[in-house]
Amino acid sequence: MKAGTALNTRLDHRNPLVFDTHELGRRPGAMQRLSREIDAPADLGLAGVIGVPEGAPVKLNLRLESVMEGVLVTGTVRASATGECVRCLEAVERELKADFQEMFSYPDADDRGRAKAEPADDAEDDEDTLFLEDGLFDLEPVLRDAVVLALPMQPVCREDCLGLCPDCGAGLNEDPDHHHDAVDIRWAALQGLVTDQGDEKDNMSGTASDGVQSAAEKQEK
Numbered sequence: 001m002k003a004g005t006a007l008n009t010r011l012d013h014r015n016p017l018v019f020d021t022h023e024l025g026r027r028p029g030a031m032q033r034l035s036r037e038i039d040a041p042a043d044l045g046l047a048g049v050i051g052v053p054e055g056a057p058v059k060l061n062l063r064l065e066s067v068m069e070g071v072l073v074t075g076t077v078r079a080s081a082t083g084e085c086v087r088c089l090e091a092v093e094r095e096l097k098a099d100f101q102e103m104f105s106y107p108d109a110d111d112r113g114r115a116k117a118e119p120a121d122d123a124e125d126d127e128d129t130l131f132l133e134d135g136l137f138d139l140e141p142v143l144r145d146a147v148v149l150a151l152p153m154q155p156v157c158r159e160d161c162l163g164l165c166p167d168c169g170a171g172l173n174e175d176p177d178h179h180h181d182a183v184d185i186r187w188a189a190l191q192g193l194v195t196d197q198g199d200e201k202d203n204m205s206g207t208a209s210d211g212v213q214s215a216a217e218k219q220e221k
């Protein structure tokens with residue numbers, strides 16, 4: 001093994017998100033299907049918004065295909081995500097299904113490519129490329145990306161959720177006619193201003209508030 005690959009901690013085959021590709025035998029064209037149910041790792045989802053609770057069941061179906069440069073992994077994840085409606089703060093539960101596909105390259109295949117590749121491409125390639133380690137790969141980063149992409153950034157309990165009253169926080173779904181008299185008072189005040197302005201018709205004031213002020217000044221004099 002090359003020194004550079006030792007930077008990562010070694011993959012542990014007992015980790016439920018680590019998969020073994022040895023059965024494919026490094027024969028391009030060989031294929032293997034497998035399914036696994038795992039306990040959700042911590043923080044799977046959008047932090048503070050919606051996600052799969054730690055320890056909740058996560059169903060994985062994978063197809064591993066041996067290709068020249070590595071193993072192509074195509075799969076589906078199914079799980080239940082829970083969060084909070086962004087409008088009314090009620091609990092939201094979503095059945096989540098997400099597809100993903102990722103290439104895991106043989107480290108030595110990459111070395112061959114690297115000799116030919118232009119130096120400028122190297123940094124980008126290294127960031128994007130996932131590698132097999134001793135025939136094992138870690139699905140966790142792929143799973144996390146797939147789950148996050150499949151979840152709503154702004155989950156709602158239902159599309160027409162009315163949310164909460166901005167003044168008192170009452171739930172409007174239970175009481176759609178909820179309102180405050182203060183709104184009526186403000187409206188009445190506005191109507192009053194309009195009337196005042198009407199009374200000051202021959203006054204030169206441009207706006208309603210100017211009209212009110214000059215009217216008040218007149219009364220003082």
Ligand SMILES: [Zn+2]
Nearest residue numbers: 085088157161
């Ligand atoms: Zn809601």
Ligand SMILES: [Zn+2]
Nearest residue numbers: 165167168170
């Ligand atoms: Zn209210």
